Amino acid sequence: MALTLDTYRLLGRSGLRVSPLALGTATFGTEWGWGAEKDQARALFDTYVEHGGNFLDTAPTYTDGSSERLLGEFLRGRRDRFVVATKYTTLRTADDPNSGGPHRKNLFASVEASLRALDTDYIDLLHLHVWDSTTPVEEVLRGLDDLVRTGKVHYVAMSNVPAWQVSRMQAVADLRGWTPLVALQPEYSLINRAAERDLLPMAREMGLGVTPFSPIGGGVLAGRYTRADLAGSGSPARPGASNRKSVNAALGMVTERSLAIAEVVQDIATETGRLPAQIALAWVLQVRGVVAPIVGARTTEQLRGNLDALQVELTTEQLARLDAVSAVELGSPHDLLAGDHGRAATAGTLTIERRRP
Numbered sequence: 098m099a100l101t102l103d104t105y106r107l108l109g110r111s112g113l114r115v116s117p118l119a120l121g122t123a124t125f126g127t128e129w130g131w132g133a134e135k136d137q138a139r140a141l142f143d144t145y146v147e148h149g150g151n152f153l154d155t156a157p158t159y160t161d162g163s164s165e166r167l168l169g170e171f172l173r174g175r176r177d178r179f180v181v182a183t184k185y186t187t188l189r190t191a192d193d194p195n196s197g198g199p200h201r202k203n204l205f206a207s208v209e210a211s212l213r214a215l216d217t218d219y220i221d222l223l224h225l226h227v228w229d230s231t232t233p234v235e236e237v238l239r240g241l242d243d244l245v246r247t248g249k250v251h252y253v254a255m256s257n258v259p260a261w262q263v264s265r266m267q268a269v270a271d272l273r274g275w276t277p278l279v280a281l282q283p284e285y286s287l288i289n290r291a292a293e294r295d296l297l298p299m300a301r302e303m304g305l306g307v308t309p310f311s312p313i314g315g316g317v318l319a320g321r322y323t324r325a326d327l328a329g330s331g332s333p334a335r336p337g338a339s340n341r342k343s344v345n346a347a348l349g350m351v352t353e354r355s356l357a358i359a360e361v362v363q364d365i366a367t368e369t370g371r372l373p374a375q376i377a378l379a380w381v382l383q384v385r386g387v388v389a390p391i392v393g394a395r396t397t398e399q400l401r402g403n404l405d406a407l408q409v410e411l412t413t414e415q416l417a418r419l420d421a422v423s424a425v426e427l428g429s430p431h432d433l434l435a436g437d438h439g440r441a442a443t444a445g446t447l448t449i450e451r452r453r454p
Contacts, residue, residue, distance in 0.1 A: 100407040103149030106388050108180075109279035110304030111252055113221070115180050117382065118404060119152040119308055120145040121393035126163025129344075133395050135167060142171045144397045148404055154282075154308070154391050156184040156226060157211050165214035176217055182282075182308075183211050184226035184256060199225050200232040201240040208249060223250045224282055228258040234266050235273075242275040254280035254305070260295035267303045278305055282391070285309035285384075287362065287377055287423040288317055288355040294427050297386055306388035309381055313392070313403075315345040317355050318362050318377035326351050361422045365415050374399075378406035380419050 105114035124131075125138040133141060145153075153172075155164045165183065172179060185207035188197030195202050211220060223244070225237065244250040253276055255263045263281065270277045281300045283292045286309070300307050313319050322345075345351055359373065366373040381390045394400035411419075426432065433439045 099410065100382075101149060102145070102151075102404065102407070104407075105151070107306070108222075108252070108308075108388055109300075109306035110277060111279040111306075113180060113252060113279070115152040115389050116150045117389050117407060118150065118378075119154050119182070119389045119391045120150055120400075121310065121391040122153060122155045122164045122168050123159040124393045124395050125155075125167045126160030128161040128163055131395070132160055137396070138167050139171055140397050141394060141400055142168070144400050145404070150404075151178060152180045152182070152389055154182045154310075155215075156187065156224075157189060157207060157214065158187045162214060165211055169215035169217065173216060180221045181215065181217070182222035182224060182254070183215070183220055184224040185211070186226040186229070198229055198231055199237050201236055204237075204240045204244070208244060212249065219248060220250045222252045222254055222280060224254045224256045224280075225258060226256050228255075228262060234262065234269060238266055238270050238273070238275050242270075245276040252276075252279045254278055254282060254308075256282040256310075257284075260299040263296075263305070264299050264303055267305075278303070280308055280388070281305040282308045282310055284311050285381065285387075285390075286312045286314040286318060287358050287380055287419060288314040288350065290423055290425045293425065294431060297384070301386045307384075307386045308389045308391055309387060310391045312381040312390040313374050313377045314355060314359075315348070315350050317345065317350055318359050319372070319374040320359060320363050320366075322351055322356060322359065324353075324356060327353070327356075358419075358423050361418055365411070365418065368415075369409070371409055372402050372405075374403055375406040375409050376411070376419075378403060379409035379411050380416065382406065383411065383416070 100117050102116040102118060104117060106117055107113065108115050124133050126132050127134060153168060155168050157165055185204055186197060186199050189207065190196040197203060208220065208223065212218065241253045245253065255278060263278065267278050281296065283296045285292045297307060362373045362376050366376045378390060378392065381387055392403040394403060427435065
């Protein structure tokens with residue numbers, strides 16, 4: 098069924114209503130060597146809003162702070178109608194060890210800085226951005242709960258955190274009566290399905306709405322790369338250059354495997370008369386548990402194309418082709434549990450159905 102940005106969805110185990118595509122604002126500003134100048138960023142914001150979007154994602158260190166500042170300016174006078182998500186933990190001051198990490202001191206300082214940059218009294222959704230294994234989970238959870246109780250934060254979530262830590266935190270929060278987690282923001286796309294091993298099943302069991310970042314694989318699935326862009330080829334994709342291609346190459350996103358997946362995406366785009374990015378987004382949107390992939394753009398044309406992914410309906414055969422070319426090994430114990438031997442060991446020849454609520 099085709100969707101629109103104002104076909105709102107509930108975010109995890111909450112009553113918060115969000116659009117089925119979130120606007121990522123890491124392209125607001127050009128400090129990273131790519132992105133959108135202020136006027137173009139405003140046009141991106143306005144385009145998303147005109148289509149009915151209400152879910153905006155940022156972070157204090159995106160484009161060295163320009164992302165939050167520009168978003169705050171664009172929200173002025175109509176803040177309450179939007180769901181604004183930001184993050185904390187990434188280092189804000191290079192020589193200050195306490196300006197990064199998930200601990201209480203940085204949590205409160207980072208939130209206060211984000212409130213000033215966003216020119217707002219509250220953050221709708223606060224993510225722990227990057228886990229670093231240095232802070233007790235009880236300290237993290239109690240700090241998040243205190244912020245919710247003050248009204249400066251409404252909901253809390255996790256991003257780059259191991260599944261076992263997220264599930265542990267959700268259990269501790271439930272047992273202590275602290276604010277529960279409502280969302281998970283992992284990297285997830287056809288070229289990176291690693292989240293299917295533990296993160297996505299955990300999110301479904303723990304009541305977390307999934308809001309994947311990089312659902313188009315940093316542009317690889319949009320058809321912007323060829324084998325000439327492979328790292329080490331002498332192309333602009335070499336690590337160290339200050340452009341988006343070089344960043345993706347340095348992150349290992351431009352590979353023979355990812356380009357092979359992109360070719361299948363392109364084939365299906367040709368068959369359907371759609372853009373490759375729309376096919377990649379449509380695939381992510383149909384995954385169970387996914388609430389709102391985060392889409393970014395540098396131009397309004399790119400953004401409109403991404404938003405039109407809501408109108409794409411893939412056939413069973415097309416989904417099967419995409420699944421086959423992008424499949425990942427789940428590893429132990431998942432392969433055993435999903436295989437015939439594991440099923441036979443626990444159920445024999447019996448048929449047992451699990452009815453999900």
